[in-house]
Amino acid sequence: MSATTPAGRLYGVGLGPGDPSLMTVRAVEVITGADVVAYHSARHGRSIARSIAARHLREDHIEERLIYPVTVEITDHPGGYQGAMDEFYEEASARLAAHLDAGRSVAILAAGDPLFYGSYMHMHKRLAHLYPTEVIPGVTSVSAASARLGTPLCEAEEVLTVLPGTLPEEELTARLASTDAAVVMKLGRTFPKVRSALERSGRLDEARYVERATMEGERTGALADVDPESVPYFSVAVLPSRVDAAPAPREQGEVVVVGTGPAGPLWLTPETRGALAAADDLVGYTTYLERVPHRPGQERHGSDNKVEAERAEFALDLARRGRRVAVVSGGDPGVFAMATAVLEAAAQDAYAEVPVRVLPGVTAANAAAARAGAPLGHDYATVSLSDRLKPWEVIAERLRAAARADLVLALYNPGSRSRTWQVGKARELLLEFRAPDTPVVLARDVGGEGERVRIVRLAELDPADVDMRTILLVGSSQTRTVRRGTGEEIVWTPRRYPED
Incomplete structure (x- = not known):
């Protein structure tokens, strides 16, 4: 760019999901007014983005076709697939930069929205900080799919999760199980894995399928009925809103x-x-x-x-x-x-x-241990001090056995309004086997607003500090504490036990 030539302006133009009539007015304005129109395509040269915007292209437009070196095939590039793509993006951005340096405006066409799983963002990251830039949002395939299904996507306080089908199946399963509504993008070859994840998460019966939303060849239906061999890349799986959804028929609860x-x-x-x-x-x-x-x-x-x-x-x-x-x-x-x-x-x-x-959950002992460090790093025993369902004599004998074995102890239900003496008795019993300075984690309301985690010594354990929301972790003879540079005291039990 010469000293007298102002830089051209870069535009990332969202074209919407495929139907040209769903382009925004601003997108049309930018395309028709641009000097250069750029678009990505595979080696065959056809570009969906160009076909959407075709009616707005002028004969005098400079067209820059950005042809991917690879899509899903194997490459002999020394950097592999990612190396080939990085080199392509650098070369493509340099071509567009030459136009911008010459003072030309450049509109990069992007199906859907430019910054939503789109190729435009690779140009944006390389050029937007160097040239005046405007991004024109577009209707995404997520919104298009929901509209074509005619079903609410998410409502009230529901959470919508958007997932790429390229994720590992275990990750897909976990995320599908935990969300309310979801859209899985990038099907095609990933469809069998996505279907399996939906089934494993118990969501297959809810799942809908949308192919080429708003485009020629559009298809919708129950995802469970779709032939995996017929699924193109431009398709999505949708778990719509559960609000007002009729419960799935089942013979047994x-x-x-x-x-x-x-x-x-x-x-x-x-x-x-x-x-x-x-x-x-x-x-x-x-x-x-x-x-x-x-x-x-x-x-x-x-x-x-x-x-x-x-x-x-x-x-x-x-x-x-x-x-x-x-x-x-x-x-x-x-x-x-x-x-x-x-x-x-x-x-x-x-x-x-x-x-x-x-289904498993995080138990109080593990939560308290994590807050304090790693006091349960070696063998430990879990005992409830509540004598509501078993005699205190049984509890006392179990405490003695665990103490003799030099096990770390996780003491649940140590006290309540009606049980105020058990902690004191347990402390007396344990002091017969443990040193007075044995570390004890005193953890109350872990994860809650009233969380308080302290490390005290066994001889100093005060029953008045314990209530029904407290758990106690009593160290073994090997449990150690240290005060770190921040002033925080941490506790851990080594995984190695000394030999006799």
Whole structure:
């Protein structure tokens, strides 16, 4: 660019999903006024972007066809596929820069939206900081697919997840299980994997298929009915809004026992999120139900924390009537929680045919340990100090056995308003086997607003600091603490145990 020639202007022009009538007025203005029109194409030379904008091209337009060196085929480029593409983008951006340096305006055509899974963004990253640039948004294939299906995509507080079908199947499965609505892009060769992920996540019956939305050859339908051999790249899988969706017909209900972790949504696994979203009914202790977002059409059945057996039978009765029930527990449902109560009830002949699944969750001991460092890094035992369901003599003997074995201890249910002496008794007992300076992690409300995690010494453990929202982690003879440069004290138990 000479000193007297002002730089040209770069435009990233979104053309919409395919129907030329869905181009924006601004997109048409820019194309018709540009000096240079650039577009990407495969080696065959045909460009979908050019075909969409064709009626607006002038005879005197300078056209720059940016031909990909590879698409899905193998390349002998020394840098492999990525090396070949990086070299292409550099060469293409240099060609366009020459026009911009000469003062010409350059419109790069992009199907859909320029910055949404589009090729334009590779030019944008290389040129936009060097030249005046404007990006003209376009209607995406996501919006086009939703419109052609005539079904709401997401509503109210639903979450929409957009996924590339090129992700690994396990990742697709996890994300599909945990979201409300979803669109999976880039099908084609990835279709069998995407279909499998939808099936594994329990979402296949909901999934819809849209091919070439708004373009010639458009096709829509149930994704489960689509022949994998017939799927082109320009197609998407859609999981539409669940609000007001008719429940899928099923002959039998089921009970899924899930754990919410020690606190809120950050501790939920994708599988648990999916089970909670798919349930017709939520059953659980009211405090735990409050951690789960409300969903239209879903019924909640809250109860007191002391009626586990009744709650389990109620859930199984709902499932026997064809309902899909999620029994909501705190932490991990299999650790001093609802899974045992549900399975015990399900062992009765009356519920023998009701399917029951247990999904793991983050238990309080693991959450507290992570906050403090790694106190559970070696062998450890988990004991509940509650004597509501077993005699204190049994608890005391188990504490002695674990202490003699030099195991780290995770002590659940250490105290409550009605149980105030157990922590003191446990401390006295453990001091018979452990040094007074043994580190103890005192963790309250981990993950919650009132979280407080401290490291104290066993001899200094004060029962008054313990309530029903607290868990204790008592170190072994090998457990170590250190105060780091930040002033934070951390605790860990080495994985190696000294030889005799």
